[in-house]
Amino acid sequence: MVxxxxxxxxxxxxxxxxxxxxxxRNDGYYEGNGYIITWAFGHLLQLYDAKxxxxxxxxxxxxxxxxxxxxxxxxxxxxxxxxxxxxxxxQKQLKTIKFLMKxxxxxxxISACDFDRxxxxxxxxxxxxxxTDKPVYRLxxxxxxxxxxxxxxxxxxxxxxxxPLLDAGVSRQWADWAIGINLTSVAxxxxxxxxxxxxxxxxxxxxxxxxxYDRDKExxxxxxENYYKLQAIFKTKDEQEYEGTYIEGKEEKxxxxxxxxxIQQSLIDKSAFVSDKQVQKKxxxxxxxxxxxxxxxxxxxxxxxWTSDKVLKxxxxxxxxxxxxxxxxxxxxxxxxLVGKTAKVLETxxxxxxxxxxxxxxxxxxxxxxxxxxxxxAIVPTYLIPKQLSADEAQVYQAIKNRFIxxxxxxxxxxxxxxxxxxxxxxxxxxxxSKGKVQLVxxxxxxxNIQSKDTLLPLVQVQDQVELVKHEIISxxxxxxxxxxxxxxxxVMETCGKNYEGDGESEEDxxxxxxxxxIGTPATRAExxxxxxxxGYIEMQNKNLLCTDLGRRLVDTFPVKDLFNLEFTGRLxxxxxxxEKRNFSKKDFLQLIFDFTAKSVETIKNEKDIIINEVSTQxxxxxxxxxxxxxxxxxxxxxxxxxxSNWKNGxxxxxxxxDKYLAAMKKKPTKTMVKALLKNGxxxxxxxxxxxxxxxxxxxxxxxxxxxEYFSWKxxxxxxxxxxxxxxxxxxxxxxxxx
Numbered sequence: 001m002v003x004x005x006x007x008x009x010x011x012x013x014x015x016x017x018x019x020x021x022x023x024x025r026n027d028g029y030y031e032g033n034g035y036i037i038t039w040a041f042g043h044l045l046q047l048y049d050a051k052x053x054x055x056x057x058x059x060x061x062x063x064x065x066x067x068x069x070x071x072x073x074x075x076x077x078x079x080x081x082x083x084x085x086x087x088x089x090x091q092k093q094l095k096t097i098k099f100l101m102k103x104x105x106x107x108x109x110i111s112a113c114d115f116d117r118x119x120x121x122x123x124x125x126x127x128x129x130x131x132t133d134k135p136v137y138r139l140x141x142x143x144x145x146x147x148x149x150x151x152x153x154x155x156x157x158x159x160x161x162x163x164p165l166l167d168a169g170v171s172r173q174w175a176d177w178a179i180g181i182n183l184t185s186v187a188x189x190x191x192x193x194x195x196x197x198x199x200x201x202x203x204x205x206x207x208x209x210x211x212x213y214d215r216d217k218e219x220x221x222x223x224x225e226n227y228y229k230l231q232a233i234f235k236t237k238d239e240q241e242y243e244g245t246y247i248e249g250k251e252e253k254x255x256x257x258x259x260x261x262x263i264q265q266s267l268i269d270k271s272a273f274v275s276d277k278q279v280q281k282k283x284x285x286x287x288x289x290x291x292x293x294x295x296x297x298x299x300x301x302x303x304x305x306w307t308s309d310k311v312l313k314x315x316x317x318x319x320x321x322x323x324x325x326x327x328x329x330x331x332x333x334x335x336x337x338l339v340g341k342t343a344k345v346l347e348t349x350x351x352x353x354x355x356x357x358x359x360x361x362x363x364x365x366x367x368x369x370x371x372x373x374x375x376x377x378a379i380v381p382t383y384l385i386p387k388q389l390s391a392d393e394a395q396v397y398q399a400i401k402n403r404f405i406x407x408x409x410x411x412x413x414x415x416x417x418x419x420x421x422x423x424x425x426x427x428x429x430x431x432x433x434s435k436g437k438v439q440l441v442x443x444x445x446x447x448x449n450i451q452s453k454d455t456l457l458p459l460v461q462v463q464d465q466v467e468l469v470k471h472e473i474i475s476x477x478x479x480x481x482x483x484x485x486x487x488x489x490x491x492v493m494e495t496c497g498k499n500y501e502g503d504g505e506s507e508e509d510x511x512x513x514x515x516x517x518x519i520g521t522p523a524t525r526a527e528x529x530x531x532x533x534x535x536g537y538i539e540m541q542n543k544n545l546l547c548t549d550l551g552r553r554l555v556d557t558f559p560v561k562d563l564f565n566l567e568f569t570g571r572l573x574x575x576x577x578x579x580e581k582r583n584f585s586k587k588d589f590l591q592l593i594f595d596f597t598a599k600s601v602e603t604i605k606n607e608k609d610i611i612i613n614e615v616s617t618q619x620x621x622x623x624x625x626x627x628x629x630x631x632x633x634x635x636x637x638x639x640x641x642x643x644x645s646n647w648k649n650g651x652x653x654x655x656x657x658x659d660k661y662l663a664a665m666k667k668k669p670t671k672t673m674v675k676a677l678l679k680n681g682x683x684x685x686x687x688x689x690x691x692x693x694x695x696x697x698x699x700x701x702x703x704x705x706x707x708x709e710y711f712s713w714k715x716x717x718x719x720x721x722x723x724x725x726x727x728x729x730x731x732x733x734x735x736x737x738x739x
Contacts, residue, residue, distance in 0.1 A: 244432030626678025
């Protein structure tokens with residue numbers, strides 16, 4: 001008999017097939033060695049739209065809301081470009097999966113979708129919509145290496161045991177549908193003038209917007225204040241100088257300059273002595289292993305041009321290529337069962353490192369701790385070493401690999417010296433403090449060549465007399481908080497703002513948070529930030545995230561304030577987490593959501609009519625690149641080429657973007673080239689590639705053939721040596737180009 005394995009994506013199905021040494025690929029599946037491996041493309045099914053339940057919902061009318069279906073239903077997902085059509089690829093693959101599952105020789109189904117809420121939902125929605133009577137199992141893996149696939153297949157579990165994970169996934173999906181469909185529709189009807197993009201309202205979207213809004217307001221309302229420090233320079237007997245800052249109690253910043261001026265006057269012609277000296281050796285531990293939020297924060301902060309969404313996509317690619325473990329994790333520690341496997345991975349990765357002799361495997365509670373693992377362990381490399389990576393993949397992989405190696409390097413050590421200096425013959429409330437720091441052991445910092453700045457203090461002993469060389473009052477101004485970056489925003493979302501301290505790197509803070517209490521999940525936070533940009537609620541300036549005017553008006557006006565509340569959203573996410581852990585019921589959660597949705601709709605309806613967003617209905621005209629040489633109308637850029645805007649009346653002028661003549665020389669037509677051709681009849685093109693691979697420059701003309709209505713390219717060189725005309729691809733179908 002044969003078992004069907006359903007993977008979430010074709011790339012994962014390929015990994016499983018390779019592990020099972022199956023080479024026979026058919027249309028939509030692999031088969032061999034007692035298994036059939038087929039795949040989804042992520043979600044093949046989606047929830048019904050409101051209009052699928054009731055035709056009247058095809059047009060948004062205030063009186064039709066709130067709308068909550070009696071029972072939620074699924075359909076084949078819509079085409080991405082046309083929501084009125086089904087996705088033909090999804091439809092075809094679903095038929096393939098159904099055919100395979102219904103075969104007489106099949107004695108079981110194995111869901112091999114990602115081990116998380118979303119993966120469980122994807123697999124179960126397909127399997128149970130097809131309605132199989134075959135037993136269903138679950139393959140639970142954290143990586144797709146051959147060894148793990150084979151081990152996992154020996155330990156498959158009955159799928160029914162994952163029902164709480166499905167309940168959490170369904171609850172999240174239905175809740176977001178109910179809140180999103182109802183409140184987006186009603187808010188758009190109430191607060192938007194003109195037709196266009198809807199005014200997006202979401203359970204995770206709005207509290208995230210509010211975080212950025214609050215920081216912007218905090219910065220705007222910030223009033224800078226002056227403060228003062230008293231600093232002095234002391235000289236030892238052997239002519240060495242050191243600096244000290246005056247401190248009373250724990251206060252070194254003084255609002256009153258006069259207070260310090262009085263003290264400064266008393267310092268004139270005085271000497272001093274070392275009243276105390278403390279030297280301590282301290283350890284510096286490496287930062288914890290990456291979870292997804294910390295990986296996104298690290299990469300977006302370190303490299304230009306990265307977003308958290310891009311980091312997730314690249315990490316997902318590395319996961320599907322078997323080079324790293326599951327990336328959508330909230331954990332920064334490893335399960336204790338992974339000790340032996342981790343030691344082998346470390347041995348493999350350490351072989352060629354210049355500091356390999358310093359790497360020592362240790363079973364540390366800081367690395368292996370079941371109490372700090374939620375569903376998935378931290379992101380670490382697998383035993384498979386990549387031979388070739390793209391530049392983006394290399395940056396993410398190297399960060400994950402380095403962070404992993406750091407855990408098994410020596411602890412960095414430094415010596416911290418604290419000197420207290422008192423002024424002779426004055427009864428001051430405070431004294432001068434000097435701090436020094438010297439790195440003793442580089443340790444894990446070698447991995448990324450992290451340079452530590454040493455602050456050296458002279459060698460002095462308690463009661464040593466020192467000379468007071470100089471003293472001055474330094475004037476400084478308090479600084480406003482910094483704008484949020486993706487790094488700091490992700491941290492607030494991860495912890496719902498609890499124990500959050502600016503740019504702090506303390507993962508200990510994260511572990512202190514009640515499990516599951518957050519905004520969104522590791523898998524959805526990047527998508528939320530991206531959507532906030534896409535719908536125009538926030539914008540990026542360098543690495544900073546700022547609220548747009550539309551985003552501000554929405555926060556100021558939208559009356560359902562619970563949706564902006566981090567505590568409220570955190571409790572909802574905690575409830576979903578509790579459903580996974582069998583501590584809360586799907587039924588109670590959904591009733592809570594449906595009641596909240598109905599109440600929110602009524603709240604919006606009863607508010608005053610205010611315009612938050614006015615959508616311009618003016619049609620955007622396309623840029624004219626020049627006059628058509630055939631009919632004189634404007635030539636414009638279309639999706640597939642640069643064509644005449646008079647195509648409806650039969651004008652055939654077009655330069656295809658995939659023009660074969662140019663493609664043979666590794667070039668594509670550009671706006672600049674087309675403008676030059678239309679204006680001057682000739683375009684200077686640089687960097688063409690010959691058949692032998694040599695680069696050259698030339699003048700190109702695009703001229704009508706004398707015996708038909710099509711055009712051909714002609715090439716000229718600086719010495720006017722002219723090649724024979726070469727027919728370009730026939731320009732029929734120009735009508736489709738300019739649209």
